Amino acid sequence: MFSCGKSSESVEDNNQPPLSLLVKDTIQVDYAGMLSLQDIDTEQERLLLYDQQRQIFLVTDFNGTVLNQIDKGEDTKGSYSFLLGPARFHDYDHLFIIERNGMMRFNFGGELVSHVPFSNEDPPRFSGRAMFAEEFLPYEGRFLGKGVFGRGEFGKNEREYYDEFLLLSWFNPEDGRFERFLRLQPESLFKNGKAYEVTEMMPSYALLNDTIYVIVGTDPYLEVYAAQEPYPLISRKKLNYEPYYPSEGQDMRSADPQAIRVIESSGFTKNLKASPEYLISGYSPGYDPIDRDRYSDPSIAPQDFRKSIEGKYPEYIHIMDHQGNRLLNEENHLNIDLREFTVREGEIWAKRRPSDDVEEDFVIIYRIAIE
Numbered sequence: 001m002f003s004c005g006k007s008s009e010s011v012e013d014n015n016q017p018p019l020s021l022l023v024k025d026t027i028q029v030d031y032a033g034m035l036s037l038q039d040i041d042t043e044q045e046r047l048l049l050y051d052q053q054r055q056i057f058l059v060t061d062f063n064g065t066v067l068n069q070i071d072k073g074e075d076t077k078g079s080y081s082f083l084l085g086p087a088r089f090h091d092y093d094h095l096f097i098i099e100r101n102g103m104m105r106f107n108f109g110g111e112l113v114s115h116v117p118f119s120n121e122d123p124p125r126f127s128g129r130a131m132f133a134e135e136f137l138p139y140e141g142r143f144l145g146k147g148v149f150g151r152g153e154f155g156k157n158e159r160e161y162y163d164e165f166l167l168l169s170w171f172n173p174e175d176g177r178f179e180r181f182l183r184l185q186p187e188s189l190f191k192n193g194k195a196y197e198v199t200e201m202m203p204s205y206a207l208l209n210d211t212i213y214v215i216v217g218t219d220p221y222l223e224v225y226a227a228q229e230p231y232p233l234i235s236r237k238k239l240n241y242e243p244y245y246p247s248e249g250q251d252m253r254s255a256d257p258q259a260i261r262v263i264e265s266s267g268f269t270k271n272l273k274a275s276p277e278y279l280i281s282g283y284s285p286g287y288d289p290i291d292r293d294r295y296s297d298p299s300i301a302p303q304d305f306r307k308s309i310e311g312k313y314p315e316y317i318h319i320m321d322h323q324g325n326r327l328l329n330e331e332n333h334l335n336i337d338l339r340e341f342t343v344r345e346g347e348i349w350a351k352r353r354p355s356d357d358v359e360e361d362f363v364i365i366y367r368i369a370i371e
Helices: 159-163 289-295 302-308
Strands: 021-030 036-041 046-051 056-061 066-071 088-090 094-099 102-107 112-116 137-139 142-146 166-171 178-183 203-208 211-216 221-226 233-238 268-274 279-284 316-320 326-331 336-344 347-352 362-370
Touching (some): 021 056, 036 336, 036 347, 046 088, 137 203, 166 203, 166 211, 268 336, 289 302
Antiparallel strands (some): 021 362, 056 066, 094 102, 221 233, 268 279, 279 316, 336 347, 347 362
16 A cells, blocks of 8 residues: 655645545556556456457456456447447446447447447537546436537637537437537636637536536636536636646637647646545646747747656646535646546546556556545
8 A cells, every 4th residue: 555645735724634545456457558447346346448459348357357358349240439438337247338339238248239329410529538537427317428529510710619619418328319518607718719729628527416517628617517407507616726727728810720739738627536525636737838938939849848847747636525625636646547537436446657668568557545
């Protein structure tokens, strides 16, 4: 076991004791390839992992031993091609996925058990990754997920783009319908008349009981909504991220509506999860104004710029109560992939980042307690 140190200055004026993150278990899964953690079955003590390049699912126990391997290439019957979010265990010996062609269930032998195509658009224009940052969350027979389309009727250089922007979606596995919902708030950073990249507007979200929690991309506010229509806003609170440098946007007249860029200099929330006691987010702070100008300076070679800021802007793990009050804000000392953590039974499950220096033929999964 090892832990990150407590930081009393991370606690706001809420009379809460300081918190720390304690690694309770480390699971090593030997595998020559890139794996993403998809789901955790704490009752049966199983992990579900996915190799996106080879389209292989692995089921392992909590010792890292492979129990099942599901291999479905694109040329086989009932294959999957583009997952919109991570797969889930379904019952004892099935997995459930939502992908470009609809919602599917497979048994551990790789046989297609059911396929419900999307019924209200073919194909939908969702962007997606098979990572916990875009986890599908069950609620009253449907699944909550990200609802952003990569492109739409309007471009980022038009105000209508921000007026019509939808953040989340319900997915119904019974009839194949999806329902996109939740527009930007009038006070949103993205309503300030500037142009923003869609990559700066991707929501992080969590669902607990009858409440949806949302942080929209680079905008450092926690928004809390009722999970029932018409999804009224309960609260909107600025997050106590420190340090943090949100995007400044760009002039609408100079924005290229066809280009989709990743702006490394913008602060960004990468993930948001809810436990019965806490909200946990992971964020990249972005660059300060001086380095933001240097980042955009064509006279500075990209490799020289990156070398000059090496280690200057670490990622952060942020823990708050359900009202958004900060309880812990610390550097990502555990080196977990902030897009690949979730919460089960009140604990964080996360994939450790692979080494940048040596090639590894294994993946490390942490079980982390908040104490």
